[in-house]
Amino acid sequence: MKIVSLDPRVTRENIDAETLEGELQPLDHFETYEVFEQRKRGTHHVHVGNVHAPSHELAMVFAKEQYTRRGQCVNLWVVRTSDIFVTEYMDSDIFETTATKKYREPDAYKVIDRINAFKAREAAKNA
Amino acid sequence: MYGNAYVENPAATNSLTANEDPIKLAEFEARIAAGEKIEPNDWMPEQYKKQLIRMIEQHAHSEIIGALPEGTWITRAPGFRRKLALMAKVQDEIGHGQLLYSAAETLGKSREDMTNDLISGKSKYSNVFNYPAKTWADSAVIAWLIDAGAIVNQLANSKGSYGPYCRALERICAEESFHLKYGHDNVVFLATGTPKQREMVQDALSRWWEPIMHFFGPPDKMSVHTEVLMRWKVKMGTNDDMRQTFLDMYVPKIWDLGLTLPDPNLKKNEETGKWEYTEPNWEVFKQVINGNGPCNKERLAVRRKAEEKGRWVRNAILRKDAKYVTPLA
Numbered sequence: 287m288k289i290v291s292l293d294p295r296v297t298r299e300n301i302d303a304e305t306l307e308g309e310l311q312p313l314d315h316f317e318t319y320e321v322f323e324q325r326k327r328g329t330h331h332v333h334v335g336n337v338h339a340p341s342h343e344l345a346m347v348f349a350k351e352q353y354t355r356r357g358q359c360v361n362l363w364v365v366r367t368s369d370i371f372v373t374e375y376m377d378s379d380i381f382e383t384t385a386t387k388k389y390r391e392p393d394a395y396k397v398i399d400r401i402n403a404f405k406a407r408e409a410a411k412n413a
Numbered sequence: 414m415y416g417n418a419y420v421e422n423p424a425a426t427n428s429l430t431a432n433e434d435p436i437k438l439a440e441f442e443a444r445i446a447a448g449e450k451i452e453p454n455d456w457m458p459e460q461y462k463k464q465l466i467r468m469i470e471q472h473a474h475s476e477i478i479g480a481l482p483e484g485t486w487i488t489r490a491p492g493f494r495r496k497l498a499l500m501a502k503v504q505d506e507i508g509h510g511q512l513l514y515s516a517a518e519t520l521g522k523s524r525e526d527m528t529n530d531l532i533s534g535k536s537k538y539s540n541v542f543n544y545p546a547k548t549w550a551d552s553a554v555i556a557w558l559i560d561a562g563a564i565v566n567q568l569a570n571s572k573g574s575y576g577p578y579c580r581a582l583e584r585i586c587a588e589e590s591f592h593l594k595y596g597h598d599n600v601v602f603l604a605t606g607t608p609k610q611r612e613m614v615q616d617a618l619s620r621w622w623e624p625i626m627h628f629f630g631p632p633d634k635m636s637v638h639t640e641v642l643m644r645w646k647v648k649m650g651t652n653d654d655m656r657q658t659f660l661d662m663y664v665p666k667i668w669d670l671g672l673t674l675p676d677p678n679l680k681k682n683e684e685t686g687k688w689e690y691t692e693p694n695w696e697v698f699k700q701v702i703n704g705n706g707p708c709n710k711e712r713l714a715v716r717r718k719a720e721e722k723g724r725w726v727r728n729a730i731l732r733k734d735a736k737y738v739t740p741l742a
Contacts, residue, residue: 310525
């Protein structure tokens, strides 16, 4: 049975309603590339998603179509997903800052009390 | 464009958590309760993963198939501006399909498998797209009200627990606000136009009302199933909640235009604040979702044809040493 549609373009295709020709095999839709977008000069590139593509060039074309449809963008990066090394969420404790590294934080340095005490002492001396 | 109307897998009626490690499960649920997102390689219950894959996949298919009834009208759009806008909308929908396929892929089902399951009829998509868009007014009603329904659903789901799905939905909702405006503009134009135009839009609205009511899925039966899926923030509201939100937002706007809806019992109960309506025919819904709607065969045949016609191009540019890894996020 051929498909008859309200859409003349579909009817003209003369499509069989039933046949099923060969299934897609793994990678028929290509590997993935991760996409990074810079919305404005001076800002960081930010990861926005991925595209399936056979090459960097086409990944760039698809990334532009897919991720820069609205708003502004000044620069795009694409990189093969398989080239990215990632940490595991289950290991995210490696990022925890321990109390012993407090010296790396700006709020570990409080000088105002010392300055005030110094000023008070000087004032007393000169009084 | 996707509603809540997916069919539950009857085999999964046992407890969703029966074989899970209780300690990991408790940690997982605590994370969700604290409002944190789950990311692809986190530990997750088998059923969480399964339900999400099914849901996101069906959502992706709905975007792709949903472009077909509207795409029909691109060549016959009344005027250049309408044609450009409709093309942009249909392109958006295809893009949304890509975003959603990527989100589902992070859970381990490949895009090829999803496409195979769509074409073979194993996977479902939103039932509304099995109906024909008979006139230009149909495309206006779809763009306004089906997209409105989808936005109600997608906004809710974007607050769900699975990171990649939430991120895709935020992007989608941002783009769909134009669809809604465009659709409303189209309907208003027809409804305030000539008697012939009014008649067209009224006819389209009357035909689409039942599919729109179906769109949010059958009435809720608060099973343990629903309760767990809501606790896991896979399902963000019951079908009836979503339907009520939609009715509350859009029925007044429809009535404003002097259009009527084919349900004499439709009214807001001012005491309860809830809308009352005649249940749509759920037998018809079941029939259509199981392949017997007016356009099921055509939709899948068109999708399959596109796959077949594109195959030689894809084969010609395949990279021989391509290596598949699951998308990261």
